[in-house]
Amino acid sequence: MSAITAILVATLLGQAYYSPEEAQLLFQQANESYLKQDYAAAREGYEKLLSRGFGGPDIHYNLGTTYLSQGDLGRAVLAFERSRRAGGEGPDLDANMSMARAQQLDKVVGAAPEEPFVQRVVSATSGNLVAWLFLGTWLAGFAFLLLFRVLRPGNRAWAAVVGVLLLAASVPSGALLAAHVWVHETLHEAVVLAPTLRAREFPKEDAKVAFEVHPGLKVRVMEETGRYVRIRLPNGLEGWAEREGVAEI
Amino acid sequence: MRRTGSGHAALAALALLLVAMPAWASIEFYQTTDRTEVGTEDVFQLTVVVVDPPDNAQVQFPSPEDFEVLSSSQSTQRSIEMSGGGPPVIQTVRKHVLLMRANRPGTLTIPPAVLTADGRTRRTEPIKMTVRRGHVEPPRSQASRQPPDPFRNFPGGPFGRMPDPFAGEENEEPDDRRQQEDVRIPRGDSDLFLRATVDKKQVYVGEQVTLSLYIYSRVDLSSVDAVTMPKLEGFWSEDVESPTQLTGEQRVVNGIPYRTYLLRRRALFPVKSGTLSVTAAEADITTGFLFAGHRVHRVSNALEVEVKPLPPGGPKGVSSAQVGQWDLSLEVSQTRVELGQPVTVKVILEGAGNVKNVTPPRLEVPPALKVYDPTTTDKVMPDKWRIQGRRVQEYLVMAQRTGTFTLPALEFPYFDPRTGRYEVARTEPVELTVEPGAGGVSSSPATAAPQHVTDAAAEQKNVLTASGLRTLRYQARFEEPxxxxxxxxxxxxxxxxxxxxxxxxxxxxxxxGRLSNPDEGSRNRQRAKAARKRLAEAEKLREGSSSAFYGEVEKAVLNFLEARLHAPVGGLTRDALDAKLTAAGVDAERRQRVRFVLEACDAGRFAPGAEAAARERILDDAAAVMEGWDK
Missing domain, CATH: 1.20.5 (Single alpha-helices involved in coiled-coils or other helix-helix interfaces)
Structure with missing residues (x-):
């Protein structure tokens, strides 16, 4: 890399806003750092882009791959999960995610208890699709009722019928949307980052340790109190762990 | 009578005396010690020398109570000097060597030795010894001081000026001989004792110290039943020699002949600095043969080794194992390889030092090459007790794509205790060319890592499996969260x-609704609106009974007219209605249409069976009556 490029990159790093071209340049620079096995510089570049609002599945994927190359299993899994949540997909993401999970120290044994019906329905449907469906039926229903009022008597009954049908259809979609909102607001998934995270029976420092988990394990954060969060493992095991030990996806 | 006989005898006796006098007068008789200041644990050497002793000379050695005589030996040397045309001169030197040890500290005196011959007696000078408690290190000048050369009186004698053929032998003697210098004979167990020695008392961290454990014996040994080696805390140890059979070797310790047997020899590598202790070793030894033997327990001496830390200024991360003399090399099985074929890379660290504990530098490869965990093999070849050998780390490298790659140079910094400096062993970079396989297998940018297979057929097929870390994405689609x-x-x-x-x-x-005034006009408009609504209701009755349909149409029209005329019109005759309409300014055509609708309703109610077309026309006419009224 020439000195001019280095100065340009350094200047870009100091700016608060990047143009898309500058962001692409930084992205390529971080990729080159990765190829030179300068993982710290690569990670810094990706995180800088994320902090400036240049997110997306590709950035998260590259960040996760860099963390995995560094052996930071927890942050690697976190970045891959965020990539997936941002809509990322592909065989490379699946492969690296599988590799990261294969390196995890924890093996969760036992079947998970069946999730409530609402959560299963929510996980089986797309929140955005449900939101658009509800919005469409709701607005269209009212539009047809308005049309019924505008039309002359005699040939406007159909508008009333269609309007009522659409409003009726908006009821289940609205309920499903409400379920999505409830799950989104109350259910949080996180990844363990601490080298050894002790889960206690109560949110107190002197409480008995129920179990320990290690970086890369995906858990569910059920509630928070003080500096503790109640985490639930995929097999239903629960305990109170320090908040700093996990990072929400 | 003459007493000639006695006179001859006296003459002969005088002649003999004259002959004997010079011989007695030439006798030298003296005693010396190899040192004058000793410890109670030290053995010193008393040498009594008689030059040209008479044949019947008897030497009585001093036997003071303050000293113990450990051993004594006698040797005689005879020399002949040929000078000019004169007769040869023969000189005889008899030397008595006594190994002694003081029994108590203080200023003690070794009494004179006594030489008796032909009824005459000669005495040496007594020697004063300063005896201290314990062990006194002999001063080098004193320790190396030799007794007076008995041939010192030979002018230009055969050995007087000849160079000592063994003068340099001391420098070439092996290390174990040097180790023996430290041997002290214990009081009480002088016939059989155990001794541990080290070749160096002061070393650097990681530098080898050799510990040897010997049996010193002046009795016959049957077997060694058990050996307990010393505790070696702070050392990494390696076995150098561990004989399975007792092999004796003659050695002289402080002049006393011993038979020594090596029990163990270990190389010690200190891993920390400071004064490290080597505790005493123990052994159970059986002496004698068969039923005459008995078992004794012996404990060796403890040792201390002063370990110096590595000097400052060394490379970062130099461990205690990186001490010695090392060479680093890199061996690659092939520098041109087809994609999918493995390359074996050996990192070889060879030299003297702690071979089994040293770690060669890790092989770093470009990301396009996948390197598997190495296998490590050691080969230790001790040389004169010095641990040396080679440690080889063998890597299996698999290329993940075609191209030319460089295995970078490796460096191994170490500390050389001989020079007291840090050195760096290096290798050269190696270029590796990866070509497409014979079957046309192209490089896969998806970083497919080849699987190490042993099957010959599979090796030829360049099996690729989708394991390993996938590479980065080179294009990013930036999106807001x-x-x-x-x-x-x-x-x-x-x-x-x-x-x-x-x-x-x-x-x-x-x-x-609240703001508008409910005046008569608005009420009439509302009534007209209600009439129109009623007419709309009548439309629904088109298919029903005629009376209901026409009645509804008539009511709608009449209600409309009442709303417009502001007066009730129910019950009016057709003419009266027509007059009211005329008075209200309704044109003739509309009046005619009103009359027609009302009469058609009357006819329809009372003459059922009207056609659907007629009903449709009535509806249209009624609507026409209501439309355009306000214009």
Whole structure:
């Protein structure tokens, strides 16, 4: 890399806003750092882009791959999960995610208890699709009722019928949307980052340790109190762990 | 009578005396010690020398109570000097060597030795010894001081000026001989004792110290039943020699001949600095043969080794194992390889030092090459007790794509205790060319890592499996962190907008109704509107009974007329209605149409069976009556 490029990159790093071209340049620079096995510089570049609002599945994927190359299993899994949540997909993401999970120290044994019906329905449907469906039926229903009022008597009954049908259809979609909102607001998934995270029976420092988990394990954060969060493992095991030990996806 | 006989005898006796006098006068008789200051644990050497002793000379050695005589030996040397035309000169030197040890500290005196011959007696000078408690290190000058050369009186004698053929032998003697210098004979167990020695008392961290454990014996040994080696805390130890059979070797310790047997020899590598202790070793030894033997327990001496830390200024991360003399090399099985074929890379660290504990530098390869965990093999070849050998780390390298790659140079910094400096062993970079396989297998950018297979057929097929870390994405699609649709700002307002609109319309209608005056005109308009609504209801009866249909149409028209004429019209005759319409300024055509509709309704109610077309016409005419009234 020439000195001019280095100065340009350094200047870009100091700016608060990047143009898309500058962001692409930084992205390529971080990729080159990765190829030179300068993982710290690569990670810094990706995180800088994320902090400036240049997110997306590709950035998260590259960040996760860099963390995995560094052996930071927890942050690697976190970045891959965020990539997936941002809509990322592909065989490379699946492969690296599988590799990261294969390196995890924890093996969760036992079947998970069946999730409530609402959560299963929510996980089986797309929140955005449900939101658009509800919005469409709701607005269209009212539009047809308005049309019924505008039309002359005699040939406007159909508008009333269609309007009522659409409003009726908006009821289940609205309920499903409400379920999505409830799950989104109350259910949080996180990844363990601490080298050894002790889960206690109560949110107190002197409480008995129920179990320990290690970086890369995906858990569910059920509630928070003080500096503790109640985490639930995929097999239903629960305990109170320090908040700093996990990072929400 | 002459006493000639006695006279001859006296003459002969005088002649003999004259002959004997010079011989007695030439006798030298003296005693010396190899040192004058000793410890109670030290053995020193007393040498009594008689030069040209008479044949019947008897030497009585001093036997003081303050000293113990450990051993004594006698040797005689005879030399002949040929000078000029004279007769040869023969000199005889008899030397008595006594190994002694003081029994108590203090200033003690070794009494004179006594030489008796032909009824005459000669005495040496007594020697004063300063005896201290314990062990006294002999001063080098004193320790190396030799007894007076008995041939010192030979002018230009055969050995006087000849160079000592063994003068340099001391420098070439092996290390174990040097180790023996430290041997002290214990009091009480002088016939059989155990001794541990080290070749160096002061070393650097990581530098080798050799510990040897010997049996010193002046009795016959049968077997060694058990050996307990010393505790070696702070050392990494390696076995150098561990004999399975007792092999004796003759050695002289402080002049006393011993037979020594090596029990163990270990190389010690200190891993920390300071004064490290080597505790005493123990052994159970059986002496004698068969039923005459008995078992004794012996404990060796403890040792201390002064370990110096590595000097400052060394490379970062140099461990205690990186001490010695090392060479680093790199061996690659092939520098040109087809994709999918493995390359074996050996990192070889060879030299003297702690071979089994040293770690060669790790092989670093470009990301396009996958390197598997190495296998390590050691080969230790001790040389004169010095641990040396080679440690080889063998890597299996598999290329993940074609191209030319460089295995970078490796460096191994170490500390050389001989020079007292840090050195660096280096290798050269190696270029590796990876070509497409014979079967046309192209490189896979998806970083497919080849699987190490042993099957010959599979090796030829260049098996690729999808394991290993996938590479980065080189194009990024930047996106803001996407919020759910319901979280976007527009969502809630848009959802609530229809409700708001309906509410707004209702409110507007309510306000308008409150604000408007319910005058007669508006009431009439409302009534006209109700009449139109009734007519709309009549439309639904088109298929029903005639009376209901026409009655409804008539009521609608009459209600409309009442609303427009502001007067009731029910019960009026057709003419009266026509007059009212005329008075209200209704044109003739509309009046005619009103009359027609009302009469058609009357006819339809009372003459059922009217056709559907007629009903349709009545409806149209009634609507026509109501339309355009306000114009």
């Amino acid at each position: 996407a919020a759910a649709v319901w979280q976007r700002p527009f969502f809630v307002p848009v959802v609530l907008s229809p409700l708001g609109l309906m509410l707004l319309l209702g409110l507007v209608g309510l306000v308008r």
